[in-house]
Amino acid sequence: MNQVLSLVTLVVADYDEAIAFFTRSLNFELCEDTPLGSGKRWVVVRPPGGAGAGLLLAQANSPAQAARIGDQTGGRVFLFLQTDNFERDHARMTAAGVRFVEAPRHEAYGIVAVFKDLCGNRWDLIQPNSTAKSTAGSTDRYDSD
The missing domain is CATH 3.10.180.10 (2,3-Dihydroxybiphenyl 1,2-Dioxygenase, domain 1)
Structure with a gap:
């Protein structure tokens, strides 16, 4: 059996602000940004080179999630x-x-x-x-x- 850790969720305050930080400051690649409705998006960034896990940027949508940012x-x-x-x-x-x-x-x-x-x-x-x-x-x- 082959398995790989593909994504890790990172709770953020704002999708676009997070995309800008990861792509500009850390030089990550924006791999996907798909609207899911109701303001939610599937946003994945990865370090250059594509090896290893990516980050699923998840905008906080509750006070409990916002408290963890x-x-x-x-x-x-x-x-x-x-x-x-x-x-x-x-x-x-x-x-x-x-x-x-x-x-x-x-x-x-x-x-x-x-x-x-x-x-x-x-x-x-x-x-x-x-x-x-x-x-x-x-x-x-x-x-x-």
Whole structure:
């Protein structure tokens, strides 16, 4: 049996604002934007290259969902954006206005820096070492500030 994690839902405040952030600031590709009626849309973005899971951008449609925007994991790093060139992508993202909450650091598993998306969710930008088996480091670094 072959399975793959294809999409992860990210609750956002506004579809168009989220599309702009992911396509302009993170250089993601807009793969689909289909109206579903009643203001809902099926919006999928993916990192360039098409490998790995995409994000299904879901506009909050209730107070409970709106309360989770930017804090889907209680302040922990939520998503991991792996790159083959940390310096290039860190510089491009910084120039595009992405807010990094720490300076890049070298860990046993690679180069990493935490940034926040437009909603405040924490991400790792990471370039794993060629010998690294996993991009996961110690869990204590994922706690909120």
